[in-house]
Amino acid sequence: MTKLASTAKSTVRAAKAPAAKAPVTQSAPAVKAPATLAPIEVARQNVAAKAESGLGVTLHTNGKAIKGLSSEPVVARPQRKMLRVIDSIKGHPGKGNCVKRFHLYKEGMTLLHCKVTEGLIVSDVTFFAELGYLTLREPTDAEYDAAVKAWEAKGKTTEVSTQAA
Numbered sequence: 001m002t003k004l005a006s007t008a009k010s011t012v013r014a015a016k017a018p019a020a021k022a023p024v025t026q027s028a029p030a031v032k033a034p035a036t037l038a039p040i041e042v043a044r045q046n047v048a049a050k051a052e053s054g055l056g057v058t059l060h061t062n063g064k065a066i067k068g069l070s071s072e073p074v075v076a077r078p079q080r081k082m083l084r085v086i087d088s089i090k091g092h093p094g095k096g097n098c099v100k101r102f103h104l105y106k107e108g109m110t111l112l113h114c115k116v117t118e119g120l121i122v123s124d125v126t127f128f129a130e131l132g133y134l135t136l137r138e139p140t141d142a143e144y145d146a147a148v149k150a151w152e153a154k155g156k157t158t159e160v161s162t163q164a165a
Helices: 003-016 039-053 111-116 122-131 141-164
Strands: 085-089 132-139
Touching: 085 141, 111 122
Parallel strands: none
Antiparallel strands: 085 132
């Protein structure tokens, strides 16, 4: 018998041999884990901790906070296409094509309302418009200017409150 074969037989015998029984030890009682937080809450806590320590919050040369690192969500400036209004609803044929959500959309809603409202999806509205189930109207200049002014006013008030703190 060759040396290689005898080595293989000895390793097989060692693998089949019963392992020595180790004494069983009792582990400490399990400590209850803290309540799990949503990922967004964990991220907000991390950002708040960074802001308190002064790390990574104002890295731009202009001194403004980076969008992803701000403690509060930053609302983007309104765009014309997001201010399109559902002008008229003609109806749904009754099966397929997201019929379960169709009743949630009402006349007068903007795509921006659909974006920020839970359960509504912007792509549904554009899909329904392409199929002819509803029509969209472009925003007037007055509506667009009012939305931009409201956004700027909201931004200035939050900016003032962060500087005061």
